[in-house]
Amino acid sequence: MLSVAEEKVSRRAIAKEHRRQQLIDSTIKCISKKGLRSTTLADVAREAGLSQGIVNLHFNSKDNLLNETLKFLAVEYDREFMRTIEKSPDDAGATLLALMKMDLKPAICDRKKLAVWFAFWGEVRSVPTYQKICAAYDDKYDEIIFDLANTIIQEGNYADIDAKTVAEALSSLTDGLWLSCLVNPKTFDRGTALNSVMSYLCAVFPDHYQNENRH
Amino acid sequence: MLSVAEEKVSRRAIAKEHRRQQLIDSTIKCISKKGLRSTTLADVAREAGLSQGIVNLHFNSKDNLLNETLKFLAVEYDREFMRTIEKSPDDAGATLLALMKMDLKPAICDRKKLAVWFAFWGEVRSVPTYQKICAAYDDKYDEIIFDLANTIIQEGNYADIDAKTVAEALSSLTDGLWLSCLVNPKTFDRGTALNSVMSYLCAVFPDHYQNENRH
Amino acid sequence: MLSVAEEKVSRRAIAKEHRRQQLIDSTIKCISKKGLRSTTLADVAREAGLSQGIVNLHFNSKDNLLNETLKFLAVEYDREFMRTIEKSPDDAGATLLALMKMDLKPAICDRKKLAVWFAFWGEVRSVPTYQKICAAYDDKYDEIIFDLANTIIQEGNYADIDAKTVAEALSSLTDGLWLSCLVNPKTFDRGTALNSVMSYLCAVFPDHYQNENRH
Amino acid sequence: MLSVAEEKVSRRAIAKEHRRQQLIDSTIKCISKKGLRSTTLADVAREAGLSQGIVNLHFNSKDNLLNETLKFLAVEYDREFMRTIEKSPDDAGATLLALMKMDLKPAICDRKKLAVWFAFWGEVRSVPTYQKICAAYDDKYDEIIFDLANTIIQEGNYADIDAKTVAEALSSLTDGLWLSCLVNPKTFDRGTALNSVMSYLCAVFPDHYQNENRH
DNA sequence: AATGAATGAGCTTTCATTCAT
DNA sequence: TATGAATGAAAGCTCATTCAT
Numbered sequence: 001m002l003s004v005a006e007e008k009v010s011r012r013a014i015a016k017e018h019r020r021q022q023l024i025d026s027t028i029k030c031i032s033k034k035g036l037r038s039t040t041l042a043d044v045a046r047e048a049g050l051s052q053g054i055v056n057l058h059f060n061s062k063d064n065l066l067n068e069t070l071k072f073l074a075v076e077y078d079r080e081f082m083r084t085i086e087k088s089p090d091d092a093g094a095t096l097l098a099l100m101k102m103d104l105k106p107a108i109c110d111r112k113k114l115a116v117w118f119a120f121w122g123e124v125r126s127v128p129t130y131q132k133i134c135a136a137y138d139d140k141y142d143e144i145i146f147d148l149a150n151t152i153i154q155e156g157n158y159a160d161i162d163a164k165t166v167a168e169a170l171s172s173l174t175d176g177l178w179l180s181c182l183v184n185p186k187t188f189d190r191g192t193a194l195n196s197v198m199s200y201l202c203a204v205f206p207d208h209y210q211n212e213n214r215h
Numbered sequence: 216m217l218s219v220a221e222e223k224v225s226r227r228a229i230a231k232e233h234r235r236q237q238l239i240d241s242t243i244k245c246i247s248k249k250g251l252r253s254t255t256l257a258d259v260a261r262e263a264g265l266s267q268g269i270v271n272l273h274f275n276s277k278d279n280l281l282n283e284t285l286k287f288l289a290v291e292y293d294r295e296f297m298r299t300i301e302k303s304p305d306d307a308g309a310t311l312l313a314l315m316k317m318d319l320k321p322a323i324c325d326r327k328k329l330a331v332w333f334a335f336w337g338e339v340r341s342v343p344t345y346q347k348i349c350a351a352y353d354d355k356y357d358e359i360i361f362d363l364a365n366t367i368i369q370e371g372n373y374a375d376i377d378a379k380t381v382a383e384a385l386s387s388l389t390d391g392l393w394l395s396c397l398v399n400p401k402t403f404d405r406g407t408a409l410n411s412v413m414s415y416l417c418a419v420f421p422d423h424y425q426n427e428n429r430h
Numbered sequence: 431m432l433s434v435a436e437e438k439v440s441r442r443a444i445a446k447e448h449r450r451q452q453l454i455d456s457t458i459k460c461i462s463k464k465g466l467r468s469t470t471l472a473d474v475a476r477e478a479g480l481s482q483g484i485v486n487l488h489f490n491s492k493d494n495l496l497n498e499t500l501k502f503l504a505v506e507y508d509r510e511f512m513r514t515i516e517k518s519p520d521d522a523g524a525t526l527l528a529l530m531k532m533d534l535k536p537a538i539c540d541r542k543k544l545a546v547w548f549a550f551w552g553e554v555r556s557v558p559t560y561q562k563i564c565a566a567y568d569d570k571y572d573e574i575i576f577d578l579a580n581t582i583i584q585e586g587n588y589a590d591i592d593a594k595t596v597a598e599a600l601s602s603l604t605d606g607l608w609l610s611c612l613v614n615p616k617t618f619d620r621g622t623a624l625n626s627v628m629s630y631l632c633a634v635f636p637d638h639y640q641n642e643n644r645h
Numbered sequence: 646m647l648s649v650a651e652e653k654v655s656r657r658a659i660a661k662e663h664r665r666q667q668l669i670d671s672t673i674k675c676i677s678k679k680g681l682r683s684t685t686l687a688d689v690a691r692e693a694g695l696s697q698g699i700v701n702l703h704f705n706s707k708d709n710l711l712n713e714t715l716k717f718l719a720v721e722y723d724r725e726f727m728r729t730i731e732k733s734p735d736d737a738g739a740t741l742l743a744l745m746k747m748d749l750k751p752a753i754c755d756r757k758k759l760a761v762w763f764a765f766w767g768e769v770r771s772v773p774t775y776q777k778i779c780a781a782y783d784d785k786y787d788e789i790i791f792d793l794a795n796t797i798i799q800e801g802n803y804a805d806i807d808a809k810t811v812a813e814a815l816s817s818l819t820d821g822l823w824l825s826c827l828v829n830p831k832t833f834d835r836g837t838a839l840n841s842v843m844s845y846l847c848a849v850f851p852d853h854y855q856n857e858n859r860h
Numbered sequence: 861a862a863t864g865a866a867t868g869a870g871c872t873t874t875c876a877t878t879c880a881t
Numbered sequence: 882t883a884t885g886a887a888t889g890a891a892a893g894c895t896c897a898t899t900c901a902t
Contacts, residue, residue: 014865019865019868037252041893051867056894076324087900115340122337124398125330126250134398142402160426162410169411172391179390180383183339183349187357195377196384204417210374230882255875273878282887446861463883465771467682481863482681486898488861537724539747545770552767554828555760556680574834590856598825599841605824606817611705613769613779617787625807626814654879657885665885695889699872703886751868 001139004153021046022070027069032112036119046052051135057168067129070120074137080108081141091210096170100197103174104190114182136164154208173197184212235283237263242284247327251334256280260382282344285335288328289352295323298357307366308423311385314360315412318389319405328398357382371422381419386414448593450488450498451479457499471495497559500550504567511571512588522581523638526600529575529625530629532605544594544612570637572597588638596634603627665703665713667693672714673793677757681764710724718758719782720799726786737796737855740816744790745842749835759827782856787812801852806850811849818842 024046030039041055041062048054059065083100089097103109124130149163149170177193201209242262245254256270256277263269274280299317303310318324339345364378364385391412396403416424442627455476460469472491478484487494506559515533518525553639579593579600607626611618631639670691671693675684686700686707702712733740750756769775796817804825822838840859846854 009865016865022359033341035338037338038341038890042891046355052869053867053895054865057867062893064297079352085261087329111340118333118339119337121394121398122254122334124251124333125326126248126253131398135401138395138399139402155901161414165407165410165414168392168407169388169414172395172408173384173387174391175382176387176391177370179336179394180353183336183346184353186350187354192383193387195357197382197386199376199380199419200415204414227882234882256877257875267886268878268884269882272883277876437727442861450862451758463771465768467768468771471898472896482865483863483899484861487744492897498878536768540687541770546720546750546761548769549767551828552764553680554763555756556678556683560686566832568825568829569832571704572708578664595840595844598822598837599818599844602818602821602825602838602841604817605815605821607813607821609766609820609824609834610813610817616780617784622810622813623817626817629806629810629814629849630845653884660887685870687870697890698874698888699886702888705873707872 005069016058019054020168021067021072023050023055023058024072027065028073028116029132030070031116031119035115036066036123063173067133069116070133072131073116073120075101077108078137078140085144092148095203096148096152097201099148100174100201101194104110104193104197106190109178109181109190109193111182111185114178118179118182127192138171142171145170151209152205156205158205158207166198169200170197171189173200206207230403231273234269236287238265238270238280239284239287242280243328243331244265246284246331251281251338264416281335282348285329285345285348288331288335289348292323293352293355296338306371307363308420311360312361312416312424314363315389315416316350316409319392319408319412321405324393324396324405324408326397326400329393331396333394346385353386357386360380361413367420367423369423371420373422376419384415387413388415442453446488447485451502452500453480453485453495454486454502456493458503458546461499461549462545465545465569466553468495474532483581497563499546500560500563501549503546504563507538508567508570515574522578522585526578526582527639529564529578530600530604530631531624534607534622534623539611539620539623541612541615544608548609548612568601572601575600582638583633584585585589588635588637591634599630600627604632605633663686664699666717667701668695668703668710669714669717673709673718673758673761676714676764678699680760681711681768691830711765711839712778714761715778716762716776718765718806721780722753723782728748730789737800739849741790741797742854743792743844744793745819745846746839749822749838749842751835753836754823754826754838756827756830768847783816787816789796790815797853798848800848803850803852806849814845815842818845 023044026044027039029044029046034043042052044065045054046150055062055065059068080102081099084098087097088098107113121131121134124134146163146167150167152158152213153161153163153166173196177188180193181188198209198211202211238259241259242254245258245262249258257267259280260269263372270277270280274283276412295317296314299313300310303313323326335345336349339349360379361382364381367373368376368378368381388411392403392408395408413424413426447490447566453474455472457469460473460477464473466475474495475482475484485492485495488496511529514528515525520586537543550560551564555566575595576597579596582588583591583596584591603626607623610623628639628641632641653792668689668835671686671689677694678689687697688811689710690697690699700707704713725747726744729743730740733743752758765777766798790813793810794811797803798806798808798811818841822841823835826833826838843854843856847856
């Protein structure tokens with residue numbers, strides 16, 4: 001059991017974490033609305049309904065706020081990714097499909113959120129921190145998808161197919177669909193996007209996947 | 216024939232155009248190095264070896280310079296795209312493959328240049344002008360690839376396959392590979408990337424493409 | 431005898447005074463390390479191992495803290511000065527020398543402490559309070575030294591010598607030696623400094639002081 | 646002869662130097678009035694009748710402005726010092742006296758200017774740059790005065806007297822008189838100050854100096 | 861009495877833009 | 882046309898001060 005003092009400290013720590021998260025959320029909203037370039041600390045504070053100095057109080061600098069924001073996005077996506085794997089049946093084919101569908105579900109393939117991701121990717125080459133954060137997670141996902149593809153290849157006896165190639169193709173496909181969602185919101189639609197993914201899976205692993213929507 | 220006065224005017228126009236291009240080139244270099252957020256007009260002028268005020272003299276405002284820079288990138292890519300089509304034999308399969316290869320050739324799939332493209336895409340949602348420019352060209356390319364896919368489908372009698380789906384998948388695939396090139400430069404490899412594209416084409420259009428890089 | 435309630439009040443007063451002194455000490459340390467300009471209340475609190483708001487709780491404002499700090503320094507020096515006089519034999523010559531030596535003893539002629547004195551002197555013209563505090567004490571010391579010089583002059587029948595002149599010279603000499611200690615720590619040496627003072631005393635009052643450090 | 650372009654460049658360089666000096670002058674005025682701690686760049690710009698951004702345009706940072714200001718003060722004093730030596734007859738005694746008188750002349754021993762010197766001395770321990778600048782010049786002056794004292798000692802056959810001691814005493818004496826001028830403007834007067842210096846010179850070098858003002 | 865989160869005024873600094881030359 | 886000194890609005894950041902706990 002916690003002493004009164006310890007409880008106080010703990011409560012404060014929780015409150016502090018709350019505020020940090022609130023500011024990160026606010027940052028995401030601002031970037032989504034105004035872009036990274038024109039998001040100011042004043043904007044972030046205003047969006048959170050707090051005062052000017054609040055961001056530097058909790059994050060010390062704007063750069064740090066942005067780093068933490070990207071980290072949060074990455075962790076949030078990661079949680080979704082891992083949960084999707086957990087919830088999937090113990091079947092490589094089903095898991096792979098579930099992951100692809102996850103990438104296209106409204107909560108993730110959403111212009112507001114994608115705008116933020118692309119805002120950071122747009123700075124990835126000039127801000128080494130961003131690259132490190134992104135690359136670390138990408139490598140992890142590539143490996144997971146590679147393993148799934150490998151399992152499927154062995155199950156289906158797909159002779160000519162290289163798991164690494166498939167993994168890269170699938171990852172790139174969803175990334176590219178996200179860009180399409182962001183840049184061409186009028187033409188983009190979630191169903192067609194899923195069709196694109198399915199067209200690949202069905203063609204490459206015909207024994208595992210079949211086209212549901214025939215034309 | 217031009218009069219002396221007219222010739223003078225024309226020469227001036229050429230010189231002016233030359234300077235504008237010089238500044239756009241400089242802008243591209245700066246964005247590539249420092250990112251859009253920290254590229255200043257002073258940076259652009261310095262990179263061009265010219266004076267502070269020069270950008271406003273030729274472009275009136277920073278916003279305008281950035282618009283013109285994005286337009287230039289789009290036109291440059293477009294020229295490459297159309298030339299690739301022209302140079303290809305009158306064969307839908309070969310043309311489609313040539314376009315895919317073009318997207319992965321060093322001059323285009325180059326981190327420096329991609330950094331600039333992604334910098335603009337990162338602001339696409341908050342700067343309507345950027346979106347207009349990008350969407351217009353994207354629509355055009357989608358249509359061309361759609362037509363090529365359609366022709367191939369008819370040639371090969373590929374029953375289940377939807378041209379729109381294929382077109383979207385192929386465009387997204389290259390976009391996604393570009394992101395991979397930008398974010399994971401250490402893992403990215405042009406050969407593997409081409410393999411990913413080929414794996415799709417071979418799987419979907421087996422009578423037109425074969426797995427080994429024979430094309 | 432104090433009642434229980436009175437004793438409680440008195441204890442509180444002592445605790446309060448203790449805390450104030452702790453904060454003044456901390457202020458002196460900070461000014462000595464970082465200078466007056468970059469000493470913040472947060473620095474002072476941190477140095478004291480206490481919390482942000484503590485200074486305003488005990489001193490109401492930063493200005494007040496600084497005033498009290500200067501007053502403390504002045505009182506501390508004064509105590510030293512008066513004690514030196516008390517401890518000296520009833521002999522003007524010996525007392526004057528003792529005072530001069532006091533000014534050069536390590537506890538007083540110490541870079542850390544001098545840094546604080548000079549920090550305040552550096553603001554003396556723009557902060558009237560500082561000047562008042564400093565001038566009041568200076569006048570007192572000038573008078574004491576003047577009296578001692580006067581006595582010596584009468585004792586020694588030094589015809590041409592003006593006590594006021596001597597008093598000012600001696601005060602200025604130590605002030606200047608302090609500046610030297612602060613600015614040229616590598617060249618400065620306590621022994622040489624004392625020699626400088628002695629050279630004056632010996633030259634002006636040859637019957638009272640002799641060149642070798644016999645005193 | 647300069648080409649038109651060269652002349653333009655040269656003129657600009659001169660104008661730029663003018664502006665820098667103007668800003669340094671303005672800084673000195675501000676520090677003299679408000680002290681180092683409360684002098685802001687806005688103050689400096691306003692005093693110079695120019696705009697906010699002007700200081701950073703010419704000095705890049707406030708720290709740099711202050712460094713340059715101190716350097717200017719040091720050079721200005723140095724010029725005065727060296728000129729005094731040049732103008733003095735080829736006589737060590739006269740030169741030494743001239744230097745002492747210089748330190749007390751109104752242009753130098755002036756509260757406004759001294760306030761600035763003491764403002765910098767007040768930060769000397771916490772700002773290493775200030776110390777370097779001050780110490781370098783002090784060493785030079787100490788050496789010059791040491792040489793003069795030495796010459797006088799040899800000329801006068803003053804047996805017991807150490808030139809180094811005298812040099813330090815004289816330097817410290819003027820420094821201390823400056824502090825007195827700054828802190829006790831009401832009691833301080835230039836004549837008495839000179840008497841203090843003379844009292845030392847007369848006492849130590851009786852064959853070279855004689856008291857003019859007897860009491 | 862003490863804490864430390866929060867405030868907001870005011871600072872230094874940056875930079876697109878203007879303009880005399 | 883081109884320069885680069887100058888502007889001034891707005892940014893990030895600092896910090897004395899306040900206040901709920």
